[in-house]
Amino acid sequence: MENIKQTIIFVMLLLLPTLSFALTLEEYIANLDTSFYDGTINITSFIDKMVDADSNNQNDALIFSLTTDYATSGIFTANIFFEDETLPVLSDTRLISSSNPSFHMNISTFYLTKEKYAYYVRIYNQIGQIVYESKKIDTSIYKNYETGTTVTKISDENLNNNQIRINLALDVKRNETANISVNLNYNEKTISGVKEAALTTPAQTVSIDIDDGTIKSTHYKGMYNISSVIIGNKAIEIEQMTSYHDYEDFAKTSYIKNISSFYLDIDADNLIDYLIIEFTINSKEASVYSIYYDLYDEFGNFAASIAKTQSLGTGIKTISTNITGQDLYKTKINGHYLITTARLDKLHETVDILYYPYLTEISYYSDFERPPLPDLDIKTNSYYDGLANLLNVTVSNIGKVPAFNIFVDIFDNESYNNQQAIPVLNPAENYIFNFIANNTKNNTNFIAITDFDNLIEEINENNNIETTNLICVDGDSDGYNATGGKCGHVDCNDNNPNIYPGVTELCNNIDDNCNNQIDENLAITFGTDAGACEFGIKTCIEGEYAITKPSIDPANEICDGIDNDCDTELDEVDGDNDNFNDCTEDLCLNTIHDDFAKLNKNHFAGNWNGCSCTDILTCKPGNNEGELKNGCTKGTIDNWLQQKGWAQNCNK
Secondary structure, X not given: OHHHHHHHHHHHHHHHHHHOOOOOHHHHHHHHHOOEEOOOOOEEEEEEEEEOOOOOOOEOEEEEEEEEOOOOOEEEEEEEEEOXXXXXXXXXXXXXXXOOOEEEEEEXXXXXXXXXXXXXXXXXXXXXXXXXXXEEEEOOOOOOEOOOOEEEEEEEEEEOOOEEEEEEEEXXXXXXXXXXXXXXXXXOEEEXXXXXXXXXXXXXXXXXXXXXXXXXXXXXXXXXXXXXXXXXXXXXXXXXXXXXXXXXHHOOOOXXXXXXXXXXXXXXXXXXOEEEEEEEEEEOOOEEEEEXXXXXXXXXXXXXXXXXXEEEOOXXXXXXXXXXXXXXXXXXXXXXXXXXXXXXXXOOEEEEEEEEEEEOOOEOHHHXXXXXXXXXXXXXXXXXXXXXXXEEEEEEEOOOOOEEEEEEEEEXXXXXXXXXXXXXXXXXXXXXXXXXXXXXXXXXEEEEEEOOOOOOOOOOOOOOEXXXXXXXXXXXXXXXXXOOHHXXXXXXXXXXXXXXXXXXXXXXXXXXXXXXXXXXOOEEEEOOOOXXXXXXXXXXXXXXXEEEEOOEXXXXXXXXXXXXXXXXXXXXXXXXXXXXXXXOOOOOOOOOXXXXXXXXXXXXXXXXXXXXXXXXXXXXOOOOOOOOEOOEOHHHHHHHHOOOOHHHHHHO
């Protein structure tokens, strides 16, 4: 088709000098570019004319005759579409042949309001396919035709803030009952009033009222444009302005007076925590109100749906709503954000509704607070145990929320692969996989990947993969190798299975735990540290234990406030075995044990049957010869050593 167009344009360029007196090149190209013909049927002529059916010198119908070049027989439908969309589509379906090649259609002049009309012609075949189309065809200029009822004058008035009344002065051409509507335009929107009226010739005034609720719903202050009046099926263009009207004058019930918004960063991190949208409500009645609205971007992508219920008194009140920055971030939708519909309900009854009432300031989803996300981190530890390559894979969630349905893939540079799954991984949790690659090689590149397809949104998507170059040798099969690195800790003696990192160090003059130290921190204690005693210490020196600190051992207990015998008791001395502590209780030392029952009262009472403690001390024998005890000298004690029955004498 494009080649055909180019050929036609080239021929026209050649003919341009001879055609320029009639049409410009642009007009020819426009006509060609807006036509379609598939070779089935072609229109050879367009004829339009007016007819005066009742011979009153005023035309009653506009008639269209279309002649085709179709030579065989076939059923086709021809439609005429007017550029003036208020006019109906004309249609004619018939059997077209060489003997009957034409379509005929007509329209009542009662539909017409102009002198000239542009129309399109479209022909369909029997199965509904377009086979021909021609656009931008103009009728002739026609005057003096029956136009039906017309509008001669329009006025408007405010009826006590209850209605706006539109008064139409009509020139009635015939008696009929018709629906009459008037359209008022404002801010690219329209409100209408409709009335059924019985029209009688020759003139009549019809008043159409637009109610207060409809006017309130406009939220418009200013003059309305009366764009058209429709009488029956006839649309009449008017373009006349009304008087000034304020929707608030007509608001009998509560309504949304104003909408505003702002962004709020509560933690001062330069990220928006909330989008606040506030609705100023003129509350006519104290009640419980609810505000509902949907939020989209300018391209129709849904961002949020909000509802807020609040008790309001009468007067100018505010209902404040908020959308979290985290929720807006999740949408990945940039602002401006458009409120498509805002609805105010009072106790579940809608009292006001606005369409596309508000657009927020520009913003980007990245301007908002990022929601808490998981963050998967993967680490590998690998080594060769002499039989197989061993790989430990640790997947950790270092984010703030759980991660779900985690997949872990492990590949090598040859043939090994393994996939595991984790249903859920909470914050600060980790999961360890232990893999064995049975290729018996000790030189393998392992690649461990979690969330390969980035199905889980994370804080950081760059820590989900780790590559391990495995070159590990474990000569003594103790689980440790001689190479270290990704293979683990270095085995300092890979020929002795008892020597490896982390084993308990022995006193043998050998570095058993591979920390480059010999017999380090090997010491044992002996003895006790109770009372006055102290532990002794033996330290490992060149593979042998030697005393490096002697112990302090127990001694005889004496009355000195010290646990000399290291039995955890202090000054427990009873030298005369009388069951009284020599350090604290026994006032009369070295008394005969058999006479304890007779003497114990004297320890406290001062006498026993006339015998004082001094007498007893003087009488008693013992090992304190030469001591001075409570006034008893050695001479006194010597005198009594020779006596017998002293206790009986004391009982006198």
